[in-house]
Amino acid sequence: xxxxxxxxxxxxxxxxxxxxxxxxxxxxxxxxxxxxxxxxxxxxxxxxxxxxxxxxxxxxxxxxxxxxxxxxxxxxxxxxxxxxxxxxxxxxxxxxxxxxxxxxxxxxxxxxxxxxxxxxxxxxxxxxxxxxxxxxxxxxxxxxxxxxxxxxxxxxxxxxxxxxxxxxxxxxxxxxxxxxxxxxxxxxxxxxxxxxxxxxxxxxxxxxxxxxxxxxxxxxxxxxxxxxxxxxxxxxxxxxxxxxxxxxxxxxxxxxxxxxxxxxxxxxxxxxxxxxxxxxxxxxxxxxxxxxxxxxxxxxxxxxxxxxxxxxxxxxxxxxxxxxxxxxxxxxxxxxxxxxxxxxxxxxxxxxxxxxxxxxxxxxxxxxxxxxxxxxxxxxxxxxxxxxxxxxxxxxxxxxxxxxxxxxxxxxxxxxxxxxxxxxxxxxxxxxxxxxxxxxxxxxxxxxxxxxxxxxxxxxxxxxxxxxxxxxxxxxxxxxxxxxxxxxxxxxxxxxxxxxxxxxxxxxxxxxxxxxxxxxxxxxxxxxxxxxxxxxxxxxxxxxxxxxxxxxxxxxxxxxxxxxxxxxxxxxxxxxxxxxxxxxxxxxxxxxxxxxxxxxxx
Numbered sequence: 181x182x183x184x185x186x187x188x189x190x191x192x193x194x195x196x197x198x199x200x201x202x203x204x205x206x207x208x209x210x211x212x213x214x215x216x217x218x219x220x221x222x223x224x225x226x227x228x229x230x231x232x233x234x235x236x237x238x239x240x241x242x243x244x245x246x247x248x249x250x251x252x253x254x255x256x257x258x259x260x261x262x263x264x265x266x267x268x269x270x271x272x273x274x275x276x277x278x279x280x281x282x283x284x285x286x287x288x289x290x291x292x293x294x295x296x297x298x299x300x301x302x303x304x305x306x307x308x309x310x311x312x313x314x315x316x317x318x319x320x321x322x323x324x325x326x327x328x329x330x331x332x333x334x335x336x337x338x339x340x341x342x343x344x345x346x347x348x349x350x351x352x353x354x355x356x357x358x359x360x361x362x363x364x365x366x367x368x369x370x371x372x373x374x375x376x377x378x379x380x381x382x383x384x385x386x387x388x389x390x391x392x393x394x395x396x397x398x399x400x401x402x403x404x405x406x407x408x409x410x411x412x413x414x415x416x417x418x419x420x421x422x423x424x425x426x427x428x429x430x431x432x433x434x435x436x437x438x439x440x441x442x443x444x445x446x447x448x449x450x451x452x453x454x455x456x457x458x459x460x461x462x463x464x465x466x467x468x469x470x471x472x473x474x475x476x477x478x479x480x481x482x483x484x485x486x487x488x489x490x491x492x493x494x495x496x497x498x499x500x501x502x503x504x505x506x507x508x509x510x511x512x513x514x515x516x517x518x519x520x521x522x523x524x525x526x527x528x529x530x531x532x533x534x535x536x537x538x539x540x541x542x543x544x545x546x547x548x549x550x551x552x553x554x555x556x557x558x559x560x561x562x563x564x565x566x567x568x569x570x571x572x573x574x575x576x577x578x579x580x581x582x583x584x585x586x587x588x589x590x591x592x593x594x595x596x597x598x599x600x601x602x603x604x605x606x607x608x609x610x611x612x613x614x615x616x617x618x619x620x621x622x623x624x625x626x627x628x629x630x631x632x633x634x635x636x637x638x639x640x641x642x643x644x645x646x647x648x649x650x651x652x653x654x655x656x657x658x659x660x661x662x663x664x665x666x667x668x669x670x671x672x673x674x675x676x677x678x679x680x681x682x683x684x685x686x687x688x689x690x691x692x693x694x695x696x697x698x699x700x701x702x703x704x705x706x707x708x709x710x711x712x713x714x715x716x717x718x719x720x721x722x723x724x725x726x727x728x729x730x731x732x733x734x735x736x737x738x739x740x741x742x743x744x745x746x747x748x749x750x751x752x753x754x755x756x757x758x759x760x761x762x763x764x765x766x767x768x769x770x771x772x773x774x775x776x777x778x779x780x781x782x
Contacts, residue, residue: 488514
């Protein structure tokens with residue numbers, strides 16, 4: 181195509197009127213569809229009568245247009261959005277010029293760069309000055325994370341001309357430096373979201389360019405960019421006032437100065453993640469919650485300097501109804517008073533993570549019960565002072581809980597689990613190292629009853645069950661759980677003797693993580709995905725022969741509990757896992773309400 185043709189096309193571009201900034205814009209090359217326009221009866225060119233408007237049959241046949249060609253561009257684009265394959269869109273472009281003009285935006289707004297060959301094709305088209313369409317101006321989303329190990333500053337140079345990018349994802353492209361990222365960001369006034377997770381070489385220079393060029397920025401993820409400091413973050417906060425989502429995980433140089441600037445300058449903030457920002461103190465949390473009236477998610481896991489004052493100093497008589505997710509993992513200095521204040525000011529919390537807040541007691545749990553039906557996810561792992569009474573009350577008051585983790589709450593017994601089993605929407609439960617529970621708990625989770633006259637219960641909805649180091653469990657109990665939980669996709673039984681000592685059962689386990697020691701590998705016993713189904717089928721094939729070496733499921737003989745407790749303590753010590761340690765690598769402490777949720781489900 182000639183240079184003049186291309187200039188004409190570029191000059192006709194207009195701003196999208198879509199309600200979503202990331203939606204493909206209506207093509208600007210559409211011809212006016214006069215078939216949909218009403219005749220202007222007052223026009224001086226109007227015909228005198230209907231007879232004068234009638235064409236001869238030959239002319240009508242010659243100029244006949246199919247009904248689909250009469251569709252307005254908006255309807256054509258809507259139809260094209262229902263196509264899932266880029267090959268289908270490409271085929272639509274070959275039908276006619278009209279179809280091509282309305283399909284090209286959809287095909288190119290997010291070019292596929294999942295292989296090196298595809299990336300080369302995209303680069304070739306973007307660089308082609310004689311192409312029919314200005315492809316460089318059609319790219320709205322660019323994701324190079326699939327080829328992260330091959331992306332360098334030189335690789336991204338062809339995309340410097342793409343100044344209409346709205347979402348730029350460079351996750352894990354560790355060879356990129358300030359030079360490569362800045363070259364794309366410069367002049368990108370349309371950029372809405374930038375993800376440079378893991379780019380450790382990136383410094384304040386990159387964020388300075390973002391502050392200068394991206395006033396519309398709404399999302400910024402600089403996880404593991406350890407060289408970023410307050411200086412550039414303050415500049416971003418002052419220039420990008422529409423910022424809604426900010427992830428600063430492991431940005432260890434970040435302090436209260438930049439976080440309070442974000443709270444002050446970005447009133448539309450919805451989500452902020454400060455995981456492992458160890459210099460953050462109470463001032464940051466108080467500012468974010470009190471000034472971020474639209475804040476929905478606040479994650480401050482492993483910010484160990486946070487104390488009760490972060491919440492106790494919130495303005496009185498104010499409710500922060502927008503807050504839905506709060507992650508306070510390993511905020512060791514929090515106590516019951518802080519939890520009570522949190523519940524008082526955020527009555528609509530849905531996900532609450534208090535894992536490793538070791539000083540909270542039943543008093544905190546009783547405060548949490550006031551969330552009622554709003555509570556869906558609760559993580560109380562390593563809160564060892566919690567007792568059965570609090571858990572039972574929690575279940576009674578918050579009957580919509582879908583996920584609960586009580587790992588290392590060693591005071592809990594079968595009474596708690598039996599009550600938890602009554603939750604109608606329960607999908608995931610973590611009971612790692614709750615050594616007092618027995619097969620009675622498993623029967624409750626499997627919704628089985630020992631009373632002959634009891635009404636049969638429906639199948640369990642459980643999907644993930646974590647029972648590692650629950651040493652009193654038997655093969656019969658777990659078999660019952662498998663048979664009554666058809667949706668089960670994950671079952672952890674590390675350290676449970678009835679399983680990890682049997683090679684015929686561990687054959688269905690997934691591989692232990694490579695960093696495990698030999699002792700840890702020996703005790704590792706986690707079934708997930710197809711492994712759960714294979715274990716279920718194997719146990720069901722000939723269950724009688726599998727139980728010959730075991731006693732009854734409810735073996736309550738006195739005098740043996742102490743031996744079992746000493747035995748499990750010995751097993752944990754042998755593998756380097758103490759009772760107070762994390763449940764290493766069983767991925768039991770992660771869930772959908774924490775930042776580790778997606779990884780835990782993998």
